[in-house]
Amino acid sequence: MFGFDDKLQILADAAKYDVSCSSSGSKRKNNGGIGDSSASGICHTYTEDGRCVSLLKILMTNFCIYDCSFCVSRRSNDVQRAAFSVKEVVELTMNFYRRNYIEGLFLSSGIFKSADYTMERLMLVVKKLRTEERFNGYIHLKAIPGASESLLKEAGLYVDRMSVNLEIPTEAGLKLVAPEKDHQSVREPLTIIKNEIQNVQQDRKTNKKIPLFVPAGQSTQMVIGATPESDFQIMEAANTFYKDYNLKRVYYSGYIPINATDSNLPQIGTAPPLVRENRLYQTDWLLRFYGFSLHEILNSKHQDLDLEIDPKLAWALRNPQFFPIDINTANYNWIIRIPGIGRQSAKKIIQARKYGKLKEHQVQKIGIAYNRAKYFMLCQDTLITAGFHYPEKIRKSILEHNPQSQIKGPNSQLTLF
Amino acid sequence: MDYIFDGSYLGYLCCVFEAFERKEFDSIPKTGKAAEITLFSEKRMISTDTKKANRILTGMEKIIGKQETIFFYHNFLSDNQIEWLNGFRLIVELFRKKQLDIHNYGYPPILRLHQSIKKINRERHRMKAFIRFVKSNDYLYTAVVEPDFNVIPLVVQFFKNRFADQCWLIYDLRRNYGFHYDGNTVVEVSPNESDEIRDPYQLEVDLDPQEKAYQHLWKTYFKSTTIESRKNVKLHLRHVPKRYWKYLVEKI
Ligand code: SF4
Numbered sequence: 001m002f003g004f005d006d007k008l009q010i011l012a013d014a015a016k017y018d019v020s021c022s023s024s025g026s027k028r029k030n031n032g033g034i035g036d037s038s039a040s041g042i043c044h045t046y047t048e049d050g051r052c053v054s055l056l057k058i059l060m061t062n063f064c065i066y067d068c069s070f071c072v073s074r075r076s077n078d079v080q081r082a083a084f085s086v087k088e089v090v091e092l093t094m095n096f097y098r099r100n101y102i103e104g105l106f107l108s109s110g111i112f113k114s115a116d117y118t119m120e121r122l123m124l125v126v127k128k129l130r131t132e133e134r135f136n137g138y139i140h141l142k143a144i145p146g147a148s149e150s151l152l153k154e155a156g157l158y159v160d161r162m163s164v165n166l167e168i169p170t171e172a173g174l175k176l177v178a179p180e181k182d183h184q185s186v187r188e189p190l191t192i193i194k195n196e197i198q199n200v201q202q203d204r205k206t207n208k209k210i211p212l213f214v215p216a217g218q219s220t221q222m223v224i225g226a227t228p229e230s231d232f233q234i235m236e237a238a239n240t241f242y243k244d245y246n247l248k249r250v251y252y253s254g255y256i257p258i259n260a261t262d263s264n265l266p267q268i269g270t271a272p273p274l275v276r277e278n279r280l281y282q283t284d285w286l287l288r289f290y291g292f293s294l295h296e297i298l299n300s301k302h303q304d305l306d307l308e309i310d311p312k313l314a315w316a317l318r319n320p321q322f323f324p325i326d327i328n329t330a331n332y333n334w335i336i337r338i339p340g341i342g343r344q345s346a347k348k349i350i351q352a353r354k355y356g357k358l359k360e361h362q363v364q365k366i367g368i369a370y371n372r373a374k375y376f377m378l379c380q381d382t383l384i385t386a387g388f389h390y391p392e393k394i395r396k397s398i399l400e401h402n403p404q405s406q407i408k409g410p411n412s413q414l415t416l417f
Numbered sequence: 418m419d420y421i422f423d424g425s426y427l428g429y430l431c432c433v434f435e436a437f438e439r440k441e442f443d444s445i446p447k448t449g450k451a452a453e454i455t456l457f458s459e460k461r462m463i464s465t466d467t468k469k470a471n472r473i474l475t476g477m478e479k480i481i482g483k484q485e486t487i488f489f490y491h492n493f494l495s496d497n498q499i500e501w502l503n504g505f506r507l508i509v510e511l512f513r514k515k516q517l518d519i520h521n522y523g524y525p526p527i528l529r530l531h532q533s534i535k536k537i538n539r540e541r542h543r544m545k546a547f548i549r550f551v552k553s554n555d556y557l558y559t560a561v562v563e564p565d566f567n568v569i570p571l572v573v574q575f576f577k578n579r580f581a582d583q584c585w586l587i588y589d590l591r592r593n594y595g596f597h598y599d600g601n602t603v604v605e606v607s608p609n610e611s612d613e614i615r616d617p618y619q620l621e622v623d624l625d626p627q628e629k630a631y632q633h634l635w636k637t638y639f640k641s642t643t644i645e646s647r648k649n650v651k652l653h654l655r656h657v658p659k660r661y662w663k664y665l666v667e668k669i
Binding site for chain 2: 004005008009012013015016017030032033034035036042043044045046047048049050051052053056057092095096098099100101134256271272274348351352354355356358362365366
């Protein structure tokens with residue numbers, strides 16, 4: 001028996017390797033229909049591996065004419081194949097949404113017959129959801145490289161976010177595992193959508209009636225650890241794509257071995273590089289929200305991230321000349337560079353110090369990681385000891401006393417800072 | 418001196434009013450239930466008077482602003498005697514000094530207030546996420562919950578915006594009241610006004626014929642998305658604490 005339940009199982013299972021799941025950043029309002037996507041993201045549940053479930057993430061089909069060796073859906077892989085009809089995806093989405101299981105839909109697909117044939121079906125799903133079901137929840141669509149401009153543009157009218165996966169950070173790496181593919185075919189759809197986003201934004205300034213177009217922007221994903229790129233190469237690729245295509249997010253997905261025949265890839269049984277993946281996200285975060293530039297964290301001298309400590313701490317230990325920072329006088333941009341102090345606590349510190357100089361016990365309570373921060377900051381009552389400790393000594397005592405910044409074992413997922 | 422009020426926010430604010438009228442600034446706001454336990458302290462019954470409560474509210478808004486006045490409402494929803502007392506003392510201080518530095522995180526009672534509000538906000542966010550509707554054959558979507566804090570009033574508007582075209586009922590089993598939306602307006606409901614409200618997962622007869630199928634599909638989906646080689650139960654539990662499982666389809 002091959003029922004709907006099996007189909008869902010196969011097509012959800014195949015989609016789970018796509019890491020993007022956020023549902024924030026859109027501004028679609030409910031106008032009498034159902035749903036909105038104006039709220040910031042909501043995770044409705046978490047999988048047993050600890051990842052957030054916010055969208056119904058499925059493939060339209062796992063049939064594929066390509067044979068990318070890092071992918072479960074590749075044509076040479078011996079797996080069960082299934083395909084949803086347009087109607088089935090629409091009904092599933094609506095019924096899950098109405099029960100408050102999900103924030104919306106993340107729809108992706110293997111390439112069936114041709115790029116346009118596949119893209120058209122994806123487009124029909126999102127069109128039906130918006131126009132017939134009056135659905136205003138979040139929709140993230142994976143664009144199919146090689147699909148025609150008119151189809152991409154039509155789909156863009158109905159979705160909140162579009163993404164095209166870069167898959168492997170460098171062209172050379174990609175050639176190794178997917179000779180039929182290239183980065184150029186990813187750049188094309190990204191360019192079409194980017195230009196249309198800009199046109200629509202421009203036009204909407206004068207005419208509010210022009211419909212939204214991909215309001216939550218574009219994103220991409222790279223599989224890391226499948227091919228031998230350094231962290232510096234990965235982050236350089238990310239940096240370039242952020243700049244060239246105005247991306248909202250780049251996702252880094254630690255490769256999970258699923259291919260027993262391709263000897264270019266890590267073998268089945270190898271643990272996915274979870275800590276490395278987390279360090280890459282932390283770096284991405286530092287670049288986007290903490291005012292760091294890439295060469296401060298990674299450069300030709302430091303090609304790979306330190307797996308034992310987070311990248312902000314690693315940067316601080318390499319740059320003792322900037323420390324300690326006086327939290328009673330430094331500006332926000334410097335306070336957030338102190339290891340163990342995040343953006344929220346930095347804001348609180350700045351608010352609180354208006355009422356008087358802050359002492360150590362007060363700062364501790366504000367919610368910082370004091371055991372890390374103490375080496376790098378001055379409070380009003382900090383005893384000035386004989387200057388800055390040796391970085392190596394600090395590193396050692398942080399690792400000893402603060403299990404937070406240590407590796408927790410190969411199978412744990414770390415959180416951001 | 419214990420001030421016994423009816424458990425409503427307005428009643429709580431009337432305690433402040435009373436404290437100023439009688440210059441009893443050390444009094445402790447409590448509800449009837451809590452007061453029974455402390456047999457030996459002196460008690461004064463505080464009746465709820467909307468006018469008095471509103472005078473307190475406008476007074477607070479004048480001094481610290483509208484946005485900040487809402488902090489005290491959120492703190493009140495903690496349902497916790499100690500947080501109530503902390504908020505009460507801060508309001509008293511606010512009026513006596515004619516000012517209150519609401520963002521002075523270096524001052525312990527203020528820090529405590531913010532920590533309490535943070536907990537409320539977390540629970541409010543969780544309710545937006547973890548509420549699961551069960552559809553019955555009369556097109557009503559029912560959700561039953563038992564939040565740690567009294568946060569359902571804080572999510573009603575959210576669900577009203579989101580599920581504008583379906584009728585729903587969100588019910589707090591612990592506090593025995595809820596909100597019903599009929600496609601137009603939201604009204605507060607308590608068990609003596611409508612029938613007894615039961616856990617909708619236990620219902621068999623009144624369910625929409627497809628309800629069980631969709632619950633099952635959701636469970637299937639939930640299982641299929643886990644990546645075995647990344648399993649991390651500790652992290653999972655931190656995100657979805659066990660006390661919520663009872664009402665989560667995928668965890669039943
Ligand atoms: S084209 Fe996409 S779905 Fe097909 S094998 Fe390559 S990565 Fe997988």
